[in-house]
Amino acid sequence: MFPWLAFGHILPFLQLAKIMAKKGHKISFVSTPRNIDRLPQLPPSLITFVKLPLPPVDGLPTTAEATTDLPPNQVQYLKKSLDLLQQPVTQLLGSLRPDWIFYDFAQYWTGPIAAQLGIKSSFFSICIPAFLGFLGPPSVLIDGGDYRKKPEDFTVAPNWVDFPTTVAYTYYDIKNTFDCVEDDASGVNDLIRIGLSARNCDVVTVRSCSEFDSDWLRLLDNIYEKPVLPVGQLPPPPPAAEADxxxxxxxxxxxxxxxxxxxxxxxxxxxxxxxxxxxxxxxxxxxxxxxxxxxxxxxxxxxxxxxxxxxxxxxxxxxxxxxxxxxxxxxxxxxxxxxxxxxxxxxxxxxxxxxxxxxxxxxxxxxxxxxxxxxxxxxxxxxxxxxxxxxxxxxxxxxxxxxxxxxxxxxxxxxxxxxxxxxxxxxxxGDRGRQSRYVDNLLAHLLNNE
CATH class of the missing domain: 3.40.50.2000 (Glycogen Phosphorylase B;)
Structure with missing residues (x-):
């Protein structure tokens, strides 16, 4: 498991990892030292945590290892530092030899590394299917072929959405978000990262359930042209009585x-x-x-x-x-x-x-x-x-x-x-039985496609 350096991403990855581990699978959870130290304590041996120090880059404070540590205009340097982990990640995968690696949108380079080592990979999106579907096919994201050029173009459903929906950005929301389509200090914008992550994996997994997202999941199947598997909504477990x-x-x-x-x-x-x-x-x-x-x-x-x-x-x-x-x-x-x-x-x-x-x-x-x-x-x-x-x-x-x-x-x-x-x-x-069945279906797919 290799999430983006934001706790809104790390915690859903960890929740999925815990469910898999409790079903008997060996999980290595990869992040930076400070992020791992800030995670909730888990029972010994349930999950192995692997700490990868971030390489220093100009503009990134030495104490910053997650988006919560930074104002928005400095997150670009976190991505730049993350991209310098490609060699350490290659070495880690070569030593661990996992059957599968689940990676996040920012680590778009993980799929090709895994493929070279004979390891299967999944782009795991903690964002919902409607968001991915609204962004569009990988070719649109990677090659700059999106017909939508101005913020106003994002205030209606795109032409590849083949069912009635009112889901689209408001003008102010897309204007606030538009900086993600501009190259930043890392040289690779977020849309390209998402597109390459989806293109270069064996299967896309997404935080979702078919009872809620059936139309959007079907759309993703079509535009990604590969299996798209919902992993459930990943509700957190009840808090431990002794916590704080x-x-x-x-x-x-x-x-x-x-x-x-x-x-x-x-x-x-x-x-x-x-x-x-x-x-x-x-x-x-x-x-x-x-x-x-x-x-x-x-x-x-x-x-x-x-x-x-x-x-x-x-x-x-x-x-x-x-x-x-x-x-x-x-x-x-x-x-x-x-x-x-x-x-x-x-x-x-x-x-x-x-x-x-x-x-x-x-x-x-x-x-x-x-x-x-x-x-x-x-x-x-x-x-x-x-x-x-x-x-x-x-x-x-x-x-x-x-x-x-x-x-x-x-x-x-x-x-x-x-x-x-x-x-x-x-x-x-909140149905934990339903959640467990989604993960069972996911694990069956992984086992049948090693």
Missing amino acids: PTAWGSIKEWLDEQGSGSVVYVAFGSEAKPSQDQLTELALGIENSGLPFFWVLRTRRGESDPDEIELPPGFEERTRGRGIVCTSWAPQLRILGHDSVGGFLTHSGWSSVVEALSLRRALILLTFYSDQGINARVLEERELGYCIPRDESDGSFTRDSVAESLRVVMVSEEGKIYRDRAKEMSGLF
Whole structure:
């Protein structure tokens, strides 16, 4: 297992690795030393962790080994450093001689290395089929043959999508994401990486289930011209009872005092960070909603992030008792699983979506970049999430739109559909038996195609 250096990628890779390992397969999990040290502790011998130090490159702080350690404009240097691991990875595969290697989009060079060594490979996408399908065939991504040249071209479904769908980027989401089509310090943009990853593997695996993504999975089969296998939604296991009892104790005590389904949980993952203007409108909207809230707030991304954001003056004093702002790590699964939490204001990262829906929590959506815009449209199309209204050109939003969106989803009759749909989907997203069967099917394919 060889994930991209982002915890939104590392943790789904680890979850799939744990399920495979528990079914009797030997797993080597490859990442950098600091990333491996930050992972949850596992039972001895379940998985072998392999630490590959990142080569130094200009522009990359020596302490940065994951996207969460860096402001967005420095992630390009992380990719440049990652690309220098091709020789160490070749040597590692030559010594381990695995039957299969699962690699991420950034390591587009892994498939050819594995093939030279007689090792089968899978590009494993933690992004959903709709995102991959919207991007298009490898030839379009690699050769620059995409007929879509301007941001506006991405605001409708592409011509290779052969079924009715409203899934497409909003103008502001694609504008925020458009830098991925420009070459960066590594010399290889993200679209080319995805295209080469899909082209140069034996099988594509994707975080998905056919009950939810049947049309998009069929489309991927057609445009990739090779097997595309869903591995399930990979819901996380229930948190261990002994994990961080002190931190959880004080949070639980506050949640226990709130009414059932009354609390809005607010968190934007390990990478998404609002601008100062966005943070101000968010905070004042949350305040004006009148709802109790628990907010996990990241004020900067890594030590080298020069743009620390701040809450509006007096916000915490005015909301004291009604809400909590946590600027350190918080046990998200425990919080989402508490009866007092009714809704989740999220960036639409798919791991957060899976956690929320498996625990029956309604979704209020505020996207920032990358695949989040497509994720939000999929959820909106299925009436599984309510997007905060924004200015179509620049993505700005107001405190009033935030407050109204929270009240719609949490308490209004109009928003009952989102509360009901989240409960309906909990069986699909949180069913561990179903998840196990998806991995059984995947393993059967791997064993039959060694």
